[in-house]
Amino acid sequence: MQFKNQTAVSDFLLLGLTDDPELQPLIFSLFLSMYLITILGNLLIILAISSDYHLHTPMFFFLSILALSDICLSTTTIPKMLVNIQAQDQSITYIGCLTQSTFVVIFAGLESCILAVMAYDRYAAICQPLRYQVILTPDFSVFLVLLSLVISTSHALLHNLMALRLSFCTNMQISHFFCELAQIFKLACSDIFINTLLVYSAANIFFGVHVAGIIFSYAKIFFSVFRMPTVAGRYKAFSTCGSHLSVVSLFYGTGFGVYFSSTVSDSSTKNAVASVLYIVIPQMINPFIYSLRNREIKIALHLLIMGKPFIFLCD
Template sequence: MEPVNLTQISEFLLLGISEKPELQPLIFGLFLSMYLVTVLGNLLIILAVSSDSNLHTPMYFFLSNLSLVDICFTSTTIPKMLGNIQTQSKVITYAGCITQMYFYTFFAVLDNFILTVMAYDRFVAICHPLHYTVIMNPQLCRLLVLVSSSMSALHSLLHSLMVLRLTFCSDLEIPHFFCELNQVVHIACSDTFLNSLMINCLTVLLGGGPLAGILYSYSRILSSICAIPSAQGKYKAFSTCASHLSVVSLFYGTSLGVYLSSAATQNSHSSATASVIYTVVTPMLNPFIYSLRNNDIKRALERL
């Protein structure tokens, strides 16, 4: 196949999770339900935190930001997928694909950074309780979110600009339900060595770095909890971290599982199906984890 000029490309084809027509109504209903639960659950967390003055603390400030990111994260992919199923079309424009890829990458990385910032917040609260209000002041909290957003935006912009330089063949089928960065790079006809190198380096840097920070924070937290003499004190300290630790385990566990399984199999549709876990299921479960394991959120939701 002959490469074509990038400016001549007008659209890609998203093959979705399954190409079987009889499964499309089931997939549509399932994803619509999960999307609505995700948006509603995270929106309730945001409303509960904003409406209850008792929750105007750094921990819940970061939680509301995490819920907002989760809503945006799923909104970059699911509505387009549902629209394609409804119209029985697989088309996404070239500009739409690049835009979707940018925002998907942006919110995925930002989600990672917010989880890291929340781990740091718990570290300060448990390991340095007397200095907590001084260290985690409102200015620092806003600065941490701003820096996280800026780094995520630069990361996504870099990948998008790297993709813009690629040329593509006449086969423009993406075996996924959204324009996933690796899949778009994979179907390019031109040399993708720099793109692959950039993807691998930034994944290690922006994925491994925050994960190392989270592990370090929780190692210090665990040491501090073990030093607490009373069992009640230990339980109270650990309960403030339990929800966040569950979300971190779910996010990183599913993400690593998907990428390891993708590396082990050549079936692109299997990879697309597996990616549903961290793109849809994880953001949907986060509000339940925080509301079920956090008495402050429960009370705020009841008042709301």
């Protein structure tokens, strides 16, 4: 098969969330604020973890990777939208559009992988505490992150290389604020059956394995926790999982909500607005979840903001 686009496509048009010019300044301000909060919150998480050697454990290492993935995912979509609004130019090049859709799939997939890895980390810490440091060694933790990146990149390239075989019609308007792969397929004049089948089958396998891994890990965790003799032990075990469970629920809950809403609604505008729930909101809220529910992160953030991170290191 020759991966070659059959139509000379120069630009796509990203229609955004609304075509009302009076709402554009409000949308610009709202998304700029959310983007800055996302960048600042996740950067603080990364800096807090890196500045405190007490947090140099697999759990917080994976958390820092999750924060970095959140930054990358938001940066892939929001800045282009803000530039288009400010310049009053909705265009994005063909190569730029495919590149954006590739990175969206990569970082969304990486986030899903890391959440599954974090569930495995909690399983090892609670169900096999005596072997935890043997299982989650620094080298193995780095390997899991690199493996997650390779898998998510391969998953993204598979779909976007297949998109190169498509030819496109004269209507190049994407009813979205970023280049979503499904929206690109809708503009194609050629047969998209193989592409659609591949997207849904691969996505179901890719995300299904992660969800199954998370469910399996927490089933083992709950069974192990309920066998603990003391209430204090149970509370401590559950407290280490609370933040991760909240993030998992937010990520997959919004993702599945958008997926099911797109299947029952033909409105492109409603689907674009719903996509904000999984491409913008979780990345902005994740730092707050971990900073509010995790004592170690709260202490590290406090000392970092106060400019005294090394006092805690010496205690």
